[in-house]
Amino acid sequence: xxxxxxxRHIKLRYFFYLNKMRNFMKMFCLTTKSNIMNNIxxxxxxxxxxxIIDVIPMIAQKLEKSANISAFMHWVALGLIIPFxxxxxxxxxxxxxxxxxxxxPIMIIVAKKDxxxxxxxxxxxxxxxxxxALAGARFIG
Numbered sequence: 001x002x003x004x005x006x007x008r009h010i011k012l013r014y015f016f017y018l019n020k021m022r023n024f025m026k027m028f029c030l031t032t033k034s035n036i037m038n039n040i041x042x043x044x045x046x047x048x049x050x051x052i053i054d055v056i057p058m059i060a061q062k063l064e065k066s067a068n069i070s071a072f073m074h075w076v077a078l079g080l081i082i083p084f085x086x087x088x089x090x091x092x093x094x095x096x097x098x099x100x101x102x103x104x105p106i107m108i109i110v111a112k113k114d115x116x117x118x119x120x121x122x123x124x125x126x127x128x129x130x131x132x133a134l135a136g137a138r139f140i141g
Contacts, residue, residue, distance in 0.1 A: 082136055
């Protein structure tokens, strides 16, 4: 199975639908409260996409359902957090730091059973953290 094709396909659809949703919401968002809700919905969508990207390899490895749900919810939550953190550093660095810091407890728990799993978790957390931060910077500001 060509995971590269799947990831590119998901990414293209994600950006297409995100732009469509953003343009649609811009027509109706006239107040500050609406803009906040718009930003929260975009952040939620970014987190959902990051969660799906994280869970696809886990499903391919036939990991436990609870682990898949946990990883998905982890990225949904980080999708709501990372774009709104206002550090005076580049977005990619902010995403890298937050993504790795939030993955440390997971790596500690998983390392008890499988020490080799900590490295892929750290790599995926770094990549997705950077992706969430860059998407947040682009679409939320």
